[in-house]
Amino acid sequence: MKTIIFKPFEKYSERTLLISGILITLIGSLFGYWFSVRFDGVLDLHFVQIIQLKDPFLDNLINIFSLAFLLFPLAKYLNKKTRFIDILVTVMVARVPFYLFSLTNISGFMSRSAENMLEILDPQTTNLQMLDPQIIMAATMDNLFFIIVSSLIAILCIIWYIILLYNGFKTASHAKGTKPIVLFSIALIFAEILSKLIIFTL
Amino acid sequence: MNNDLYLFKIFSMSKFPTSCPSCEKPLKVSELSCHVCGTKISGDFSLPSLLLLPIEEQDFLFQFIRFSGSLKEMAKHLKKSYPTVRNRLDDILEKIEKLDKS
Numbered sequence: 001m002k003t004i005i006f007k008p009f010e011k012y013s014e015r016t017l018l019i020s021g022i023l024i025t026l027i028g029s030l031f032g033y034w035f036s037v038r039f040d041g042v043l044d045l046h047f048v049q050i051i052q053l054k055d056p057f058l059d060n061l062i063n064i065f066s067l068a069f070l071l072f073p074l075a076k077y078l079n080k081k082t083r084f085i086d087i088l089v090t091v092m093v094a095r096v097p098f099y100l101f102s103l104t105n106i107s108g109f110m111s112r113s114a115e116n117m118l119e120i121l122d123p124q125t126t127n128l129q130m131l132d133p134q135i136i137m138a139a140t141m142d143n144l145f146f147i148i149v150s151s152l153i154a155i156l157c158i159i160w161y162i163i164l165l166y167n168g169f170k171t172a173s174h175a176k177g178t179k180p181i182v183l184f185s186i187a188l189i190f191a192e193i194l195s196k197l198i199i200f201t202l
Numbered sequence: 203m204n205n206d207l208y209l210f211k212i213f214s215m216s217k218f219p220t221s222c223p224s225c226e227k228p229l230k231v232s233e234l235s236c237h238v239c240g241t242k243i244s245g246d247f248s249l250p251s252l253l254l255l256p257i258e259e260q261d262f263l264f265q266f267i268r269f270s271g272s273l274k275e276m277a278k279h280l281k282k283s284y285p286t287v288r289n290r291l292d293d294i295l296e297k298i299e300k301l302d303k304s
Contacts, residue, residue, distance in 0.1 A: 010283055081292075
């Protein structure tokens with residue numbers, strides 16, 4: 001079980017991983033459309049009001065290729081025997097936590113909680129003096145609770161994503177020691193910047 | 203002796219001791235004997251680096267030969283991914299290089 005969750009790249013063939021990766025990307029993008037989620041960056045996810053079917057598909061395509069095209073030369077530098085297919089399947093499969101996290105916005109639940117919170121705290125939309133402080137407190141606490149819980153789930157998902165990504169990268173490139181960890185982190189940050197630039201330019 | 207049979211004999215025997223059970227230093231061959239005529243040869247022979255590897259790694263190399271050096275076939279047989287098998291082989295080769303140098 002631990003292998004499937006954290007190290008599937010050690011066990012399954014590239015063919016199995018590629019088919020799983022394509023299915024995961026398609027289903028994840030559909031989740032994005034159904035639950036109004038934009039995957040606007042390699043390390044990003046935002047709940048939105050309006051979304052077109054092509055948006056999450058395009059986001060994921062950009063994220064996958066931005067990361068794969070930055071991680072592959074790095075992996076090749078660390079080990080000449082690295083194959084592009086191993087990096088590509090790693091990037092595709094590792095995005096599972098992001099797609100699962102989009103489920104927290106079923107029926108726009110999370111975006112509503114965030115909006116309610118902003119409305120309560122915005123003096124222009126709410127006359128705070130007119131409301132009972134206890135009602136404000138109760139409404140704030142309810143929304144705050146959901147936002148804190150979802151933030152914790154988001155943090156766990158990002159950790160899971162990075163663990164999956166690094167394990168796949170490590171298996172593909174036979175990376176050892178601290179140098180690959182530093183280079184991997186730098187590549188991840190650059191991929192985030194690159195993907196954001198492409199998504200916002202398009 | 204047929205090569206396959208020879209390798210099979212090596213890997214099906216009980217674990218070959220490569221280090222001293224008392225001081226853990228590497229062992230050397232001091233005597234070889236013929237089981238047919240009883241001739242004995244004494245000397246100071248080093249063990250080949252392949253035999254200095256742990257039995258699991260020797261077995262891995264034996265399987266690599268059995269699969270005609272096809273890591274893909276070996277990965278399928280071991281139910282591991284191709285890079286995992288390739289990485290293990292690289293680790294063993296690195297170990298053999300170190301053993302050869304020492």
